[in-house]
Amino acid sequence: MNKRNLIIGGVLLVFIVAVYWLSADQSKEESIITAMVKRGPFKISVTTTGELEAENAEKINGPQGLQQVGIWRLTIEDIIPDGTLVDSGQYVARMDMTEISNKIKDKETELEKLEVQVTKSRIDTSIEMRAARDELLNLKYNVEETRIVLEQSKFEPPATIRQAEISLDKSERALEQAKKNYNLKLQKNMASMQDVSASYEQARRQLESLVEVRNQFTVTAPKKGMLIYRRNWDGKKMGVGAQISGWDNVVATLPDLSKMITKTYVNEIDISKVKVGQLVEIGIDAFPDKKLTGKVREVANIGEQLSGANAKVFEVTINVNEFDSILRPAMTTKNTIITNTFTSELFIPIESVHTTDSISWVVSGKKRKQVKLGDSNDNEIVVKEGLTEGEEIMLTSPDNAEELPLFGLNGEKIILKKE
16 A cells, blocks of 8 residues: 555656646746847937927026126025016016125225215315415515515615515515415315315215115016026036126026927947937927927037046037927937938847857847848847848847857858857
8 A cells, every 4th residue: 555655656746847847848938038020111329318498598687797896706595496487577586695785884984984085185175275375365465565665765775775675576486486386285185185086986986886786686587488597517506505606697597488409418439420410309208208309400529528427428409390388498308319211121129139259149949040230229230141031039048049059141050169
């Protein structure tokens, strides 16, 4: 009885193992994915990620005349959210007034001091010129007195007459010298007054300029539209805390959404394929079903190193042909730039191609076949020789691929060195 049970158990074990291996082989066969060799139009393309922008945009400028008042940079203290719809004249942003407020206070203090100097100069000039006029008047009286003395001395001895003549001459010369001194003092005081007054007027105009610039620190929209934050040199959006310069005082923009472009960057390996005028298929990440077309408008001549990228890239600008009200600046685009098109070519998936000792091959049935390849795109590659239209090939290489025979383009078996 025990012997019989052992025999039955052994038969069952053999049956189970056989079923397992048969199922494993069937599962393995089912896991092999195949593809067909196709013939038809073939596109060579470069695929990149880009960002939508308006081709034209109205600038929303900050305060004008910053350089004239000695302010070189301004900080955005407050700004409405990016993408807000605004009307003409609506509040957009406010700039930090700390620096200009300090400048205004300093200039007001300076103006007060200059005003005191102007008043003091006027008083000093008035006093000095009044004293000079009194001196002239006294000298005139002195001339008249000496002239009278001379007239009265005509019956006096000659020496007395001569002394009277000398006294008259001295008094007349003193009067003439005093007149000249008076004119010189007058010119000097007038120049001093003009200098002080000019400094006062200059300070007053500077204060007016500062106040005028400060009044522009509250920024409003020049027209109706959608406000879009401007990007800084490093690509970051200029929101609260960002700075604008006196040379470039743009706070934000109002894009014209009727005409859009997308800007993208192409790796230096592929840039030689991209030319102005090439057609582009454009997808919008936010709307996967939306398909647009475009055309390459501009290709940068000089590459640049983007942050986080190992290779250099070249900026490419693409015109978007269609208008759609759902399009917004800063939306991410997938751009397929068609660099070449063939009307009829044999092609297969790129992942079905393998290479050994510089020989490219695919698995077809129970053998490997050498193929001569042509151009490729992101997913497929052209086959010049080695396959026929409709032929079935394996999409992935089986585990025993190296054991399969390899046949060349002429149909003869190839023996590889390692085989």
